[in-house]
Amino acid sequence: MIGTKQKILDTAERLFALQGYAATSMRQIISEAGVNLAAIHYHFGSKEELLDEVVLRKAGPVNAERLARLEAAVADGQTPQVGEILEAFLRPMAASASQNEQFVRFMGRVYAEGLLPHVVEKHFQPALARFRDGLRQALPELPEQEFLWRIHFMMGALAHTMCGAPESLQLLGVSAGFQDRIDRLKRFLSAGFRAEGE
Amino acid sequence: MIGTKQKILDTAERLFALQGYAATSMRQIISEAGVNLAAIHYHFGSKEELLDEVVLRKAGPVNAERLARLEAAVADGQTPQVGEILEAFLRPMAASASQNEQFVRFMGRVYAEGLLPHVVEKHFQPALARFRDGLRQALPELPEQEFLWRIHFMMGALAHTMCGAPESLQLLGVSAGFQDRIDRLKRFLSAGFRAEGE
DNA sequence: GTCTATACTGAGATAGAC
DNA sequence: GTCTATCTCAGTATAGAC
Numbered sequence: 001m002i003g004t005k006q007k008i009l010d011t012a013e014r015l016f017a018l019q020g021y022a023a024t025s026m027r028q029i030i031s032e033a034g035v036n037l038a039a040i041h042y043h044f045g046s047k048e049e050l051l052d053e054v055v056l057r058k059a060g061p062v063n064a065e066r067l068a069r070l071e072a073a074v075a076d077g078q079t080p081q082v083g084e085i086l087e088a089f090l091r092p093m094a095a096s097a098s099q100n101e102q103f104v105r106f107m108g109r110v111y112a113e114g115l116l117p118h119v120v121e122k123h124f125q126p127a128l129a130r131f132r133d134g135l136r137q138a139l140p141e142l143p144e145q146e147f148l149w150r151i152h153f154m155m156g157a158l159a160h161t162m163c164g165a166p167e168s169l170q171l172l173g174v175s176a177g178f179q180d181r182i183d184r185l186k187r188f189l190s191a192g193f194r195a196e197g198e
Numbered sequence: 199m200i201g202t203k204q205k206i207l208d209t210a211e212r213l214f215a216l217q218g219y220a221a222t223s224m225r226q227i228i229s230e231a232g233v234n235l236a237a238i239h240y241h242f243g244s245k246e247e248l249l250d251e252v253v254l255r256k257a258g259p260v261n262a263e264r265l266a267r268l269e270a271a272v273a274d275g276q277t278p279q280v281g282e283i284l285e286a287f288l289r290p291m292a293a294s295a296s297q298n299e300q301f302v303r304f305m306g307r308v309y310a311e312g313l314l315p316h317v318v319e320k321h322f323q324p325a326l327a328r329f330r331d332g333l334r335q336a337l338p339e340l341p342e343q344e345f346l347w348r349i350h351f352m353m354g355a356l357a358h359t360m361c362g363a364p365e366s367l368q369l370l371g372v373s374a375g376f377q378d379r380i381d382r383l384k385r386f387l388s389a390g391f392r393a394e395g396e
Numbered sequence: 397g398t399c400t401a402t403a404c405t406g407a408g409a410t411a412g413a414c
Numbered sequence: 415g416t417c418t419a420t421c422t423c424a425g426t427a428t429a430g431a432c
Contacts, residue, residue: 156358
């Protein structure tokens with residue numbers, strides 16, 4: 001028998017991915033999950049904390065995979081290549097998208113919205129910080145401010161790229177998949193990061 | 199004597215910029231504007247349409263300036279440079295930011311959020327379409343899908359760059375201004391667009 | 397410890413009097 | 415054009431049953 005908490009998490013994940021966070025009411029979640037309204041507050045405390053746990057379940061494995069790949073890219077002793085580091089950071093997301101594309105889009109939106117800053121801070125920043133250090137090794141000569149801004153540009157492009165459904169982008173055909181998007185994004189970002197600074 | 203509609207527009211602009219769209223209630227707007235709640239519905243129809251008019255007032259001049267610069271860059275007969283086209287698109291925003299930095303941040307958020315798609319579509323897409331054509335002339339050899347995705351990456355980086363307050367980015371010092379941001383973004387995007395395709 | 401029923405506050409929207 | 419009153423629905427909080 002599946003517990004109340006699990007039912008809420010599963011239903012919330014599905015509805016958030018389909019409709020977005022704001023557009024999904026707690027009453028819709030509990031109705032489709034077949035539980036009582038107060039159960040959300042009992043198990044999670046608030047709607048925002050429910051989102052927090054939903055994101056954690058999905059983002060946790062992605063971030064773990066990112067860190068594992070990053071370790072491998074950095075630890076071989078040599079100066080890592082920009083493309084290698086980007087690959088370590090971007091590819092796990094494409095893998096996750098092949099399981100649940102809708103939810104990856106949702107996570108892109110969570111990041112891009114900048115609302116729920118606590119959720120973003122908690123689930124995205126730690127892995128990003130490690131990644132930033134790795135990328136710094138690959139770009140030792142870039143001035144610090146320029147480097148930090150480029151990280152910021154990258155995150156904007158990444159979040160926006162995750163969000164979009166191909167239909168809405170008028171980008172159709174075989175190139176619509178996440179693997180393909182990540183390939184294109186990597187080419188774009190690699191060149192941007194390696195541009196002359198200041 | 200300033201009319202009710204103007205008072206609502208001015209107050210809404212200020213509060214949206216300060217607090218965001220969702221966090222600003224219609225009751226707060228009418229309270230600070232000194233008008234009645236129903237006046238918003240009478241003059242605008244809904245909260246979303248009020249946002250629409252607030253955005254139009256600010257984005258209209260920026261887009262006009264963009265188009266004027268784009269014409270100048272494209273119409274001199276020669277193949278335009280990527281950097282020129284980007285300059286025409288990005289610089290007017292920095293100029294607008296020097297007047298009202300808070301509201302430019304808010305517009306970045308409106309775009310990034312992807313909520314209010316109708317507002318985004320209406321006020322950002324037309325100028326973007328013209329700009330895309332101009333950039334296409336500067337990059338005639340890039341495969342179409344690659345080109346369109348790079349436009350998408352650019353818009354993500356741009357929106358995210360506009361949103362952020364320097365404090366929250368840990369990017370302090372002289373480099374925090376919008377002119378400087380745009381310079382850095384232009385370097386980054388120029389290199390990205392000119393990278394080898396596919 | 398878990399869950400249900402119900403009430404509270406504040407949001408956007410609307411009808412109709414003036 | 416403007417304002418009052420009211421409607422519906424959101425997230426939240428609590429008392430109490432099992």
